[in-house]
Amino acid sequence: MRTVKFIGNINTIQPVNITLPNTKGMPRSQGRPMIPASSLRGFIRHCAHEGITLLFDKHDKPMDIDFHYLLASGVDTGRVLGVSGQNTKVGANQQIRAKHPMLSLFGYWGLSGKLSVGNAVADNDNALLKVNAGARQHVFNRNEELSNFIDPSELDRLQDILDADKYSAEAIADYKAEKKELPKKIRETSDPDEKAAYKQRSEELDVLIRDAKDSRVGASESIQRPLEQFEAIDAGQMLPHRMLLKDPTDQELHLALWSIAMASLKPYVGGHTNANYGEIHAKWEVMVTDIDNLTPKSLGHVGFNDEGFFHTIEGFDVDEITKQIVDGTINIGSFVE
Template sequence: MSFFAENKRFSFNITGEVTAQSPISVSRPDDNFVSATGTKDKPRLPRAGAKKDATLPFIPGSSFRGGLRRAARDVIRRLTGEQFDIATSYMLTQGVDITNTMNSQKSAGNIGLEEPLRTLNPLLSLFGAWSLPGHTGVSDLIPTTPGSVFTAGGGVRTNDFIRDPKQIQFLSPEDAEKLQQIILDDSATASEVGELKKEISDLKAKMRDSRDKEVKASIQEEINHIDAMIKVKKESKSGATETIQRPLEGYEAIVPGTVMLHRLPLTMVNAMEMALFLESLATYAKNPVIGGHKNHACGFFSATYAIRYWPEDEDVSREVASIRFNETGFFIEGEIADELQSIRKTFRTAVSDGKFNFKAFLFKHAV
């Protein structure tokens, strides 16, 4: 069976496993919760439920989707050789219309123009924008085993001049004197701030134990006052606001080697959309990174996926191909592997021949 003859559209359920090759850490606003130190300073992984250590962590699908869409943009840049303007760059990368023309675009009178627009701009069709749903779904990444979280990046930041006093000889007399003041201020501030933070931890414990709203409000006022004192002490000292030599609480990350379930459903894609999806995934596979802390080489992963198709007149789906990638390469195997590789080549040629318009994002562009 040839799937992509006559520009037909098919849906595929792509499911598989993503394996963390290094710590993977994603932190979002409001995901943090109190740690053993009594603070919310340590960046936490998102939780699928209550914000507790025991609750299942996950990596948001949006983190993977963003990397995949940026890879698609890079594919188009490479194949077209074009330098897109800022409006097109935002639309291709994030589906954001900085011209605000999509908001005023009326659907009335545009019936039947969605398909021409999708055909004209397969990247927009795959990943979507306002008023044009994307055909690519990306699920969250869910660890398959408990105990998949650890604290990465912890330790102590040292002052290099304390660690290696011989470095002082390379300073001018004026800077050597300034260094001495910085070290003295750092030491004093660290001690004072540490005591104040201990007070805050104690007050927060009292707040958790109290059910009286007025008592809680009073305690919060004390906490705010101490926070202000800490800020003043940090800003009044010599050198950097934060003390140079200090403990680092680190951040939560997925343990390397953890296997996570993942799903990439494709809904009613044609040959060129499937080809762009594969080109994007192959490009993403060359630098497969999710999340932050790249200075610590975090975020790297490998993956294996099965591509399944469910015929309308049958009760079971069937696997038609598989995809896998790791540090050795990107591989497509299975029943329709040759057809998938063929449409990739056709897509590259079509882009080079100018068959698409990746600047098009309005229905009127497809008229």
């Protein structure tokens, strides 16, 4: 019976943008923007998976698709483990955990991961940044001199593309604006016939938008169009953050620390990375309690910054864990029972 807590902060070095399904703008908790737990847990897990992938490739250890899905997503595509949440033999989960510490740490379908990762919620009311992404422009409008470097016979075709793009973009904008208003009209009316008519019009507009794109000269997507505004947590924000590791073995604890080391190699989360969004730094104090020590005891600190991965945890050696992963002392890829 042992609990390890990671208590610290995540710092946004660049703005962080997160997009979730069915969520407008940045995810929020009690009105404040946050980096959701799912994004942070996925960030750590996928960095660990990529680190293992590179190590195995470097040492000529083949990996199949089932291997990747299990480590990265917790999906047993090959049904090689034979354990599910609906039909589990007594003791089967303990056997899986003992043999596959990385899966025990992050989990897979039917086996809960021991590492719980919390949301990182901004504690500053001014943390939210609204970004006007500008507009995407035709390269020949941006730099008219480029027309001197194409064959004169192409100029008419170029003009056709520019004209068609302009006119279809205007039509599509009108269609989208009308479609955007329909959900409100559906909510406001109690007449079932009106609701049906609005839904039918929405489907018609989808067809009109698709047809307008398909009929374009050149690309189906408009080159010359405004880019949508988006929200982000601004750079320079300190977000309190916690993680919990439930009853880990020493090996599982060291794998969790090693996974944070792998995360330091790609320390960014979320979208718009082409604009250098998403870079973060992090630092946690690692606290442990067990049956003999009910008062939390600090094991040290772990995290990453511009100087890379750092820790002050006695007995943990990132290079030794890497060596054990490669030589099989820590079982990562042997999934056949």
